[in-house]
Amino acid sequence: MRKRLTKKEKGSVLEILSNLYPNPKTELNWNSEYELLVAVMLSAQTTDVAVNKVTAALFPLANTPEAMIQLTQAEVESHVRRIGLFRNKTKNLLAMSHLLIERHEGCVPNTREELEALPGVGRKTANVVLSNAFEIPAIAVDTHVFRVSNRIGLAQATNVRKTEEDLMKVIPKSDWKDAHHWIIYHGRRVCMARKPDCANCPLSGEKLCLAHLNKFQ
Ligand code: SF4
Structure with a gap:
């Protein structure tokens, strides 16, 4: 059983997510x-x-x-x-x-x-x-970010605060805002709460998801 992803593997995860979801932004509508x-x-x-x-x-x-x-x-x-x-x-x-x-x-x-x-x-x-x-770097951990980042192994935490700390350590500060969106998008479109679509997730094929490696399905 794999206990954790290496630093290099975490970097590869972020690269794949960034390519999957380019130019991410919040899906809420706002003008101020x-x-x-x-x-x-x-x-x-x-x-x-x-x-x-x-x-x-x-x-x-x-x-x-x-x-x-x-x-x-x-x-x-x-x-x-x-x-x-x-x-x-x-x-x-x-x-x-x-x-x-x-x-x-x-x-x-x-x-x-x-x-x-x-x-x-x-x-x-x-x-x-x-x-x-305000473009001030921060990683907001909502239910998707908590679930997905801990499944993949970008974070290994039992609460949102520790998840935020784990992500801040592994993600370059300049990517904090975008990474929040990458992970949310992935949680909404592929790694859904009840039925993650591992068969169509590039992280499973690349052996870069801890939950999948450990036979999550
Ligand atoms: S391999 Fe499965 S559990 Fe892992 S991130 Fe992809 S969809 Fe989620």
């Missing part, structure tokens, strides 16, 4: 730092497609914190109710918007500490905003 923050906050436990449908109706009404707080909780809920946890997400969106106005002159801050101090914003959301809106 505030829109990205709102979209990522709405995306917990739902799909980007569902979030895009919600924001397509919400952003024309409110795509700034000033406009958002003009809406009542019920008005915001009427737009986001089709996605999970909508009451809590609405509450956080409104509280976050108030805080942006009070503390940051209505702008989204660009430090982890300030982002994580906002209601409903955890480390993953902060990392997505830092890397995508």
Whole structure:
């Protein structure tokens, strides 16, 4: 039984994923730092497609914190109710918007500490905003990144924080943002949670996936 991939093998994995998914970007629709923050906050436990449908109706009404707080909780809920946890997400969106106005002159801050101090914003959301809106290197570990990177052996961790640390060690900083997307894309298109398509995964053919090498299927 293989216990780990070598450094060289991990490098080969990243090269294959980068070739499979060139020019990656978030599949959420957004046109400003505030829109990205709102979209990522709405995306917990739902799909980007569902979030895009919600924001397509919400952003024309409110795509700034000033406009958002003009809406009542019920008005915001009427737009986001089709996605999970909508009451809590609405509450956080409104509280976050108030805080942006009070503390940051209505702008989204660009430090982890300030982002994580906002209601409903955890480390993953902060990392997505830092890397995508501000080009500050960070690796956001969501459910796909956690599952796929640990299956392949890029990380060997039992929680998201340790997975992030493992990935930061193996991936060059200049690739952190793109690698997050490569791994998410792979998790959505090939290495799905319940039925990974190992037969059509180039990592299985190249013997570069620890789970497959150890007869994951
Ligand atoms: S070989 Fe299978 S388990 Fe490994 S990354 Fe590919 S699809 Fe996922």
